[in-house]
Amino acid sequence: MKTCIDSEIGKLEGVVIHTPGSEVENMTPGYAERALYSDILNLSIALNEYSQLVGVLKKITQVFDIKKMLAEILDNRVVKMQLLREICNHEGIPGMEGALAENDASTLAGLLIEGVILERNNLTNYLSPEKFLLRPLHNLFFTRDSAMGMNGKMLIGRMANPVRERETMIMEAIFNNHPAFETDTLNPIKPIHGIPVDAKATLEGGDFQVIRDNIYVIGKGVRTSTQGIDFIIENIKRQGRGTHHIIVQELPSVPESFIHLDMVFTCLDVDTCMVYEPVVYGLSRFKTISIQIDNGKVKIDEQPNITKALKKLGIDLKPVVCGGNEDPWVQEREQWHSGANFFAFEPGKIIGYERNVHTLEELNKNGFEIFRASDIISGKVNTDNYRKCVVTIAGSELARGGGGARCMTMPVCRANVNW
Template identity: 30%
Template sequence: MRAGVDNAKIQVFSEIGRLKEVLLHRPGLELENFTPEYLREFLFDDILYLEIAQQEHDTFCAVLQKAGVDVRYVETLMTQAMHHNQDAGKMFINQYLVESGVMSEKMRAFVQDWLYDSFSEQDIVNRVIAGIRSRELPTTHTQSLSAMVSKSYPFITKPIPNLLFMRDPFCSVGNGVILSSMKNAIRRREALMLDFIFKNHPDYVNADIPRWFDYTNPTSLEGGDILIINHETLFIGISERTDAYSVEVLAENLFKNSSNTIKKIVAFVIAKKRAFMHLDTVFTQIDHDKFTIHASIEDKLTLYTITPSGVGKSLHITQEQKSLEEILVKILDRNVTLLRCGNGDTIAGDREQWNDGANTLAIAPGEVCVYQRNRVTNQLLEDNGIKVHMLPSSELSRGRGGPRCMSMPLRREIL
């Protein structure tokens, strides 16, 4: 089966088809709403300087727009969806407060009334993302034992700083979507936001978009671990953030759906550590026959191929004895080039992979966005005929996510 519905609301059948529409989140006050004491809780390694981070992100957006990409912002879609269905918006706020740990029904009602009485829908969305500090609420708010005990904690609802990395809470696959079940509690509200958008935004509510996986799944799966090699093949990382069982659930959901074109999943077992948190931090596609990779994972990869068994919902799973390069050659039916982060140099490779040198966003075949700071890797890409858009990244790189991490394609041209 060839890749399906052209001009659909979601249309992503590859990593490299010319990018037509993408979803971003411009960083906001959520980056200023936590202190070094809470870095580990919020999955950050450092405090970002918001003004410079926004300037760098605006440059990223401008590069995409100049290339003809329609850039959309998740905060704008949220605001439009809340305006389109105000009752659903209030239900979302209640669920958001539950997910934020506000378990008192009276307290939730008070916070919701305060938000809707005091702010526009756009401001409500901004506060949902930025988090609500305890001192922001009127002093007359309803007291509860839990609120009094936790009085020293600075947040009623915690900020959502990782929304910057739009690749993770959902993933476009073909003409459908995966709503991620996030590994860490601090990120689970991100998928809740995307669920609200797809159910209530006027662009999507009647678009009949298949959902291949749901955020309510009890084991984790995140979008940064999913690469669409072609209209029939997914690569998925079993990583620090994605569990093997979730890959099986996704495979069963895809294979039983007649509107899906995916026929094979190749699962990678990668080291469960901060530097390799997702597959796309160590491996991305940049052209029909070229890929970036962090060299240190090549000899340590365990690969499994998952295909339909033809019997009910069961799967056929085999451990691959081939190298990654051999698998790519077989799938793509062409020779491939693996471009090693840092040009294979151990020190440069580790330094530049830490700053997302292998995490590229393809605008088109052979045309990518990268962080400017990874000069050895960038020169390697240019030497191999890749058109490279270098982005300033003194602050954004501190978040441990590159151009691919910060973007979720909604539509690409079908190759």
Template identity: 30%
Template sequence: MTKPIHVTSEIGKLKVVMLKRPGVEVENFTPDMMPRLLFDDIPYLPVAQKEHDAFADTLRDNGVEVLYLEKLAAEALDAGGDQVKDAFLEQMLAESGYAAGVLHNVLKEYLNSMSTQDMVIKIMGGVRKNELDFVPRDLVSAAEEEDYPFFMDPMPNLYFTRDPAASIGDGLSINHMTFTARRRESLFMEEIIKYHPRFANQGVQVWRDRNHDTRIEGGDELVLSDTVLAIGVSQRTSANAIEDIARNLFKNKSGYEKIIAIRIPHNHAMMHLDTVFTMINKDQFTVHPGILGEGGHIDTWTITQGKDGELNLDHRTDLKQVLKDALHLDDLDLIPTGAGDPIVSAREQWNDGSNTLAIAPGVVVTYNRNYVSNRVLREHGLKVLEVLSSELSRGRGGPRCMSMPLVREDL
């Protein structure tokens, strides 16, 4: 398997993954800034880094090559040369609110004074106002209060590498993200695909780029097989974005024939489909009971290609039957988070008990704090690899959120 991106399932043996080690960005903000940056708490960085390193080691111990976003981004910019680096800086500054003007020039000079790797880390970590030697007193960042401490906000959500882009078959979506706090993140992946020697000119298909108004995020994109995707209609992904990527996948002969859109509650606790539903074996899924209505029903739409670029939509509410039909299964096992207990399932779902990362069929990585859900998974025959989670979980994302698979073995 020589393609730099190749993901045709959620469960094929994981060969290559992209992570982002938490850096200064996860604590370079104040409690007042948490809503703006989509955080509920401020992780303790040294422990978060130790936990993340242990997560990466667990993957390596199971034969996975681990790549890091921050390193790939710097290598891509260096490979592209001075013009590419300059264009990236211009775009990043524009998306940070500085398309032109004195502050644009000061920030660009400051960032250009660094090595490429240091520049990438600084952009990710945020640029405080007190870092710059010269700041015009009569100018402040657009739409910001003068006493706001940052010119360029930190990006604390970056360690959730699943969301800015999503591997699908031999290509990926590079996503237009919902909230301003995360929107710049996908620019790094755009540069990596265009200019990094590992990916550039290697036939990687971009099924949908980031230059859209409609929103989609990788936590909502699940590759169920080499012909079927599931995409959540969620707080972070809109129905029209799902229809758009469906048209692109059908039109460009991606091999994908069905997209199952699944509507989940639109709230922070269940921000993405993978926080409430993941595939962990050929016929086994985790599911948070809180997304299922009376009788275990939930709205789904199976999208297939129609005539003249139109889409056919089949609305159904029996998720289990929809999955069985799409994946040609006689039966399947929906494993409830927290054993289905209303208190335990809500608590463990909040701590990403449903956010499992399959690294092979029936082998999953989970947070150790979700001990009830982990026990239930083992009772259903799964091999569970637990990782430490006291600080990483404060960001409201689990092992699947923290990983972007780049290559999996075919089933």
């Protein structure tokens, strides 16, 4: 599959996921904050809910699983040793790659994701408060953040927190070596001709949205820095072809439900978007910046909000309000549980949590039919028969991890959109 992401809403042709495993439960309440969780999850319940998402995706597109693909590339000894050296050097355990490499590919893939227990075989290890030599990747099932499609390339994330950096190494190794994909990768921390490496550059997929092939909306907040956005600008300048536009939305640093742009703004259709009104439209000090890159030249100015900035570029999106229009308390509650975080698998066809009932009512008022995931999986409902629809998945446990349907999916290929 040749990777191609030229929009947020084009018909989905391929998506990367990771089914949560023991890494999700390998934490204590005291460790949850360091692992970027607000609470610890019950894996058995989370898996039941996650299976609804996977079941729907398998009905509508080709699904790629990270753990399976990782095991497949680890069968190549050159790839295996290169990835292990990179991971071990980064994690401060150089020389451990030899011992890890003795495991078969499937076992090793599990260890790199679920963690390697620290052996108490010397005084330092015996007294260490850590349980793991290699910590589990608690956040890997939020596949959106570690890599993102940017037109025909895959942009490797530069994570704001060290606990997630191994995710990007795994994803870069997969995109560079797995035969399922034909793509080029861009990495903010690896030298590219003419583009300096900036140690302050961070960039996560939850903040990155491709609206059209030459228009991007990017959130600037606690996870994505201005230097990370500058890396994208420099890459576009380096191409030196045509006009591109980046709309940058500043995000609040608190509460933690605002960690990414897709927690307050997502595209639903060619003419519709989902917004968390207090951030996108509310009177605040958070700026919306418009950046035009025209054949290598950059022009920057300020805009009133995202939708007005997009309208100036010919994309007129009607906002649907997360939590409805009546009660700001309801808006706040539903945004906290990823009420604005929808994933489009076709124009006007989206997936989200069933718990956000006021948001779903607002979507229904705007012409979206609402169906449960079980109806899609069983074949009772065929989304091809509807122009606009919402497929709802259970989210009593998954939502407590801090993300929604968009967070848990990494599209690698979408069809073109008829704008």
